[in-house]
Each structure stands twice: as C-alpha cells, then as structure tokens.
Amino acid sequence: MSISAASSLPDTDTLEVDSIVGLSDLKLEDTVKNQKGYLTERWRNPIQVPVDTLNPISKDSLDRFVRMERRRVRDSVRQELNKLPKHVYFTFDDGPLIGSSAIDSIAKAKNIKINVFLVGRHANISKRLKRDFQRYKDNALVECYNHSYTHAGNRFTTFYSNPVSAYEDFEKNELDLELTHKIVRLPGRNIWIYDDVRRIDLKSGASTADMLYTNGYKIYGWDVEWRIHGASGIPVQPVNEIYTRIRNYMDNKSSMEPNNVVLLMHDDMFQSKKGQQLLSSLIDTIQTTTDYKFEFIRDYPFRY
Numbered sequence: 001m002s003i004s005a006a007s008s009l010p011d012t013d014t015l016e017v018d019s020i021v022g023l024s025d026l027k028l029e030d031t032v033k034n035q036k037g038y039l040t041e042r043w044r045n046p047i048q049v050p051v052d053t054l055n056p057i058s059k060d061s062l063d064r065f066v067r068m069e070r071r072r073v074r075d076s077v078r079q080e081l082n083k084l085p086k087h088v089y090f091t092f093d094d095g096p097l098i099g100s101s102a103i104d105s106i107a108k109a110k111n112i113k114i115n116v117f118l119v120g121r122h123a124n125i126s127k128r129l130k131r132d133f134q135r136y137k138d139n140a141l142v143e144c145y146n147h148s149y150t151h152a153g154n155r156f157t158t159f160y161s162n163p164v165s166a167y168e169d170f171e172k173n174e175l176d177l178e179l180t181h182k183i184v185r186l187p188g189r190n191i192w193i194y195d196d197v198r199r200i201d202l203k204s205g206a207s208t209a210d211m212l213y214t215n216g217y218k219i220y221g222w223d224v225e226w227r228i229h230g231a232s233g234i235p236v237q238p239v240n241e242i243y244t245r246i247r248n249y250m251d252n253k254s255s256m257e258p259n260n261v262v263l264l265m266h267d268d269m270f271q272s273k274k275g276q277q278l279l280s281s282l283i284d285t286i287q288t289t290t291d292y293k294f295e296f297i298r299d300y301p302f303r304y
C-alpha cells in the first residue's frame, strides 16, 4: 500500500517534488536573487499534501509518506543552506552593569558587532554605569535596544499582568535612553514577534508583547543561553560546550531561523577577568574555526 499510496498522490504534489529536485541544478545566486526566503520557507514547510478525495489513502500510508518526504526535502534544503552565509548574534542583557565596559572593550578589540538590551534604571544607579552606557552608545560596533526601564522589578508575572503599565515601562526606557530602534527583548520571557513569526514561551507576557508589536516594535528572544557566575567567573557551561551548542544549532538548522543563531548572555557575567577571558576565547574560537558573521539584531533574520 505504501508505494501505491505515494504514486496515487495527484499531480500538484509531483510538481512540488520536481521543483525541489531541480533545485540543485539552479545556480545558487539565482535561487537567492529570485526567491528570497525560498529555502527558509522550504525548511519550515517541507511538503504540502493535497487532499485527494478520488483516491483516498490510509492515514498510516499518508503519515509515512509525509515523514519520508519531509526528511528528503529537509536534507536537500540543509545542504543548500550550508553553502550560504551563517550569522551569529551576540546579545547582552540587563546592562549597563559592572561588566559592560569590558564587553565594550572586547567588541572593539575583536572588531565584532554586538547587541545590548538595556535597562534604563541601571544607567541611573551611578556615574560609572552612566558612563558605561555612554560608551556603548559611542561604540559603532554596539547597538542598543530596549529591555524595559525597571526589568519588571524581577516580578515578571505581576509586571505582565498589567500590559498597559508594562508597555509604558518600555516606552519610558526608550525615551530615557534615547533608543533609536524599536527593538525589544522582554525581561524573563523568551518571546519572539516579528515579520511572520509569533512564538510565545509563557502566556504571561503575550499581551504586552502583542501591544508592543502593534505599536511598531519587534520582539526578539534567543536560541542559546550562556551562563557564567558573575563574581567568580566560573562558567555554568564551559566555552567548548557553548561553542558546540551554537555550531549544532547552525548545522542542524534548529534555531528560530535557519543559518541565524542568537546567543543570550548577561552583562554581569563579565565583571571578572576570568569571565572576560572566556568571552574572548569564545569569540576567538568562532573566528578561527567558522565563517560565521557577527551581526546586529536589527538585520535579523537573513533569509535565503
């Protein structure tokens, strides 16, 4: 039944299959130029199975066919994507904090673009943190984004239970820090809303995120998180482990967007020399063993 099931599928599906088989014949440049986002779309929706009312087939056969097709198309798309540029986004949350000035210096020393999601209240704690915030602003390799003014006071469920006041907290942050990009990361939530994507990790926070999006903001979460104990500089995940995770996300296309991996860190992880060395070492490893490009979140995602 399995073979006849596949062959009894109508022409529309045959067309789909033909088009992906023909992909390897196309010049890569043509694919990119002519159909931006085509591979991303094929990765997300490897097959469309039309309902054939004339030749109904069993659900089991159909499921098997779908699984096989999905694997076949994805293998082909993965191969194509692997030939294309790959993008990594280093994002640092909660600054300015002790650690921010070191991050700023490392970005300059390594000449990489980085992204900081800032908390306005922290900039008003001390002269030193105000100065560190200014250093971020003055560094062309650093882009500043919105992580709310109060960081929800670290009481996230309460904060998000009132979407209007939560929204106003982001607005205040934007005004206070004179942020120029309408780009937000929600404190305590891994929520993504941009373009055609809406992914919510915890329901609490969704209304605030939707309100931000309706008012022109894009909301970005993260694919991989790295943790280091701030004071001691002892990493929860060693450099090698976090590097391997980034690579796996890139190779398996398991990040939110294939060929784009967003790494989350926090500014206070890099207050000690040890922590700073680990950050430098991760950047060195990526720069010497991969061709990944360090990017700004404002350019996210690169779709092929």
Ligand SMILES: [Zn+2]
Binding pocket: 093, 094, 147, 151, 187, 188
């Ligand atoms: Zn945070």
